[in-house]
Amino acid sequence: MATATEKLELRREVTVWGSYMWGYADVGADIYAALGLVMLWAKGATSLAFALAGLVYIMIGLAYTELAAAYPVAGGGQFFTLRGLGDFWGFVAGAALLLDYTIDIALFATASAGYINFFLPYLFGINIDSLAVSIGPLHHVNLVCL
Numbered sequence: 716m717a718t719a720t721e722k723l724e725l726r727r728e729v730t731v732w733g734s735y736m737w738g739y740a741d742v743g744a745d746i747y748a749a750l751g752l753v754m755l756w757a758k759g760a761t762s763l764a765f766a767l768a769g770l771v772y773i774m775i776g777l778a779y780t781e782l783a784a785a786y787p788v789a790g791g792g793q794f795f796t797l798r799g800l801g802d803f804w805g806f807v808a809g810a811a812l813l814l815d816y817t818i819d820i821a822l823f824a825t826a827s828a829g830y831i832n833f834f835l836p837y838l839f840g841i842n843i844d845s846l847a848v849s850i851g852p853l854h855h856v857n858l859v860c861l
Contacts, residue, residue, distance in 0.1 A: 832857075 729737070757764040782795045790797075793812060797805025835841050847855045 753764055754761050779792070779795075786795060786798055788794065791812075793805050793809035796808035832843060836843060843857065847857045850856055
């Protein structure tokens with residue numbers, strides 16, 4: 716138990732495995748949604764687009780490493796922005812992160828629905844067209860899969 720003079724801190728320990736899983740959760744889940752879109756718009760420059768995105772990702776990781784060493788407390792990007800630019804921009808950064816997480820969840824849910832749509836007939840023998848319903852003026856709307 717800590718006394719009044721001791722400062723309590725969170726333990727900062729991320730192993731190589733933890734770092735790998737963090738990167739996979741960040742990049743791996745969204746790759747299913749982004750891969751087709753990048754290939755659609757980048758066409759022949761898809762490899763270059765992914766190489767540049769990977770370079771930016773590495774730079775951001777290095778910047779977070781430096782900032783975490785400078786401010787050894789829990790908080791992340793919004794805390795770094797708060798310390799560097801003030802309360803308002805820290806709030807904006809926190810709100811932007813919440814919006815980013817919401818968009819990530821929506822993209823992954825959309826991609827997952829597409830995969831369910833493809834594999835459901837093969838795995839469970841369910842006809843996708845039998846799940847369609849009519850809602851008011853909209854006919855043949857499939858609520859389960861896209």
